[in-house]
Amino acid sequence: MVTCYLRYVIDPEKLTEFEKYAKMWIPLVNKFGGIHNGYFLPSEGANNIALALFTFPSLAAYEQYRNDSFADADCMTAFQYAKDTRCIISYERSFFRPVFD
Template structure:
């Protein structure tokens, strides 16, 4: 069963452009590790420090494999180290997606 990860970030407002660059890199990387990235969603109106990201893996075990592989990948390691520069906090929530026409 597929699993979607919803990430909620509290972004330092002065680093929003840097965070956008960071997010664009992860969109490509998640695909390389077998997931489907649905994009980053940055503040537009309202709260100016909250951003979201959504990506789906075919299963929880596929997501766990991505976590293990990305922890060893030099590009991912560099990005992991940059995150505290842009973000004061982030939370991860796992959801079961329901896509149009999908049968159980």
Template sequence: MITVHLKYEIDPDRIEDFEEYGRRWITLVNRFGGTHHGYFLPSEGDSDIAYALFSFPGLAAYERYRADSAHDPECQEAIDLARRTGCIRRYERRFLRPLDQGPR
């Protein structure tokens, strides 16, 4: 399994646009065979940082999602929403793997 961790720098004045963007991607990632673990929005502290986590069974499945989503009209609409509104200033993407407990 591979988990993608996204850290977003968002425009706090466009939080509603970012929330709509996130709602769309939760549905889209799940539709493409991933498991979306949610978006985590500012509450206390920094007002311009948000996070998202989603997983795929492996790197090959993630790469298929990336290739397929690049041509999907709903994915392109979600990307266009972020560009049009400027709700995302920048983002960082990290790939994580879960720690297997293994034998004790």
């Protein structure tokens, strides 16, 4: 199991646009076999940082999702929406594995 952590630097004047973008991706991750753990938008503190977490059974499954997303019409619509609205300034992606008892 691998969880992808995305840290976005967003335009705080385009929070509404970013939230729409986030809501586009939740069902798409699920469509490709992942489990979306949610987006987390600014509340207190920094007004330009947002997070997302989603989990796939393996890094290979995540990589397959990434490859498939570039050929999926709904994913391309989401990518284009972010580009058109310029709600995302930058992002970084990291991967984590859970530790359980």
